[in-house]
Amino acid sequence: MKNVSIVLFATATAAILLLAPAQAQVTLKASHQFPGGKGDPRDEMVQIIAKEAKAANVGLEIQVYPGASLFKPNDQWNAMVNGQLDISSFPLDYASGKVRAFGATLMPGLVRSHDRAARLANSPFMKDIKAKIEKAGVIVLADAWLAGAVASKKGCVRKPEDIKGVKIRSAGPTFAAMWQAAGASIVSIPSNEVYNALQTGVAEATDTSTGSFVSFRIYEQVKCITAPGENALWFMYEPVLMSKKAFNKLNKQQQDVLLKAGKKSEEYFAKESKGLDEKMVKTFQDNKVEVVTLSTAEYQAWIDVAQKSSYAEFAKEVPDGKKLIEEALAVK
Template sequence: MIPLRTTAVAAAVFASLSASALAAPTTLRASHQFPGGRGDVRDEMVQIIARDAKAANVDLEIQVYPGASLFKPNEQWNALVNGQLDLSSFPLDYASGKVRAFGATLMPGLVRSHERAQRLNNSTFMKDIRAQIDKAGVVVLADAWLAGAIASKKGCIRRPDDIKGLKVRSAGPTFASMWQSAGASIVSIPSNEVYNALQTGVADATDTSSSSFI
């Protein structure tokens, strides 16, 4: 199992909204890259937050923009930090270019089961990661460790030699480094574009969350 950590985060202004600030109707924007309206668990996590906000009857509306329709996947962290976006859900590793420590959440072999992921989530390791998130002025609302897998058009990937010479879309730089060491070449594609990349031959293989294969 490849564990992919997806985090629902919000700009600090969202977490600090007071009752007085909500006296006037407030609209917040939520963005993510995953398919909307299809039951995707990653979209549903954001939709639950939006529905609960509406049900609270506090004049707060959260508009959800799925499928990277508002911001590209790798742009969402900066959009949150800069105040252009209020809420987002994305693999934390996508922001590792800005905060290098985030890449540690997607190291190969770090997590081998959901049980281990749960223990890791309560560890000092994750406390340090969350401290980096807090430092940027962003608040974690919910998080999840999602199972992942490897797929290839060229055959099953069972050992390092099976990946040699293939064009691989990787979920993050740590996995990309592993594939490159095994002789693969890396193509940079967000998970919502993997299907087309495999269909057109831009990529031969990918590692991604199980939900992205559906």
């Protein structure tokens, strides 16, 4: 009888040990608005984190939902704050309605080049932005700055007068303020709805990242695009973010795996970012769209408009808005 008890105890113990990994398995949900499986580097950033998490064998799996298939673009921030969504590749300015200071991460002329974007990483400006992200209940897994452009169905946008009377989709309030000050009217929609808006005439022009211009095939709808070149007006912070509620539920080993995966994802994107601009230029030229860049004088004309509109409004409306602008401009 004693031997039978020992056998039963051993069998039960083995069964518990076999079940333990299954019980410890955590499945996280990652959502973003960008196309999946088509080479969009923002999707690839999330896929890298998912692959690394699975390969680490720490009971962690990430299901990725691209193309706004799980949450609409503008709903992702609240979903992360509330713990309904675990991870997202997210244009931070989309949450500027909730945290107005986030508008600084899509401010005309504040970044200007990929090299300056890289130098911003450890600046007081980014430390302040990340502190505000964390205060809201979200953390950064991987940094990503994307250059952007402006394209129109009517013609090339080089000077402020070129946008007068044009219905333009603007990615965020700071650019909207500049476009409006130059005489445009604003259409507020996320980047995954731009193609249809241009096709149906709801919008006649758009600003967005160089990656989105290609991913969403905007070249099929416009006549001319103003590429970043040496004088990029448009840069946007689009990090991979994670809900603090979700992160805090993980054990230390799982958290470390995600943070390490985030660094690998960030390194991948740093190598890809300039290539996105080159790919956009080639794609638009291949599709017979005129491609131009801003001269230093043209760039300055836009900065003059932005300083009287975007910069002035931001400094006035955001408690530490002036400080954020000055911190970013101080990075040489």
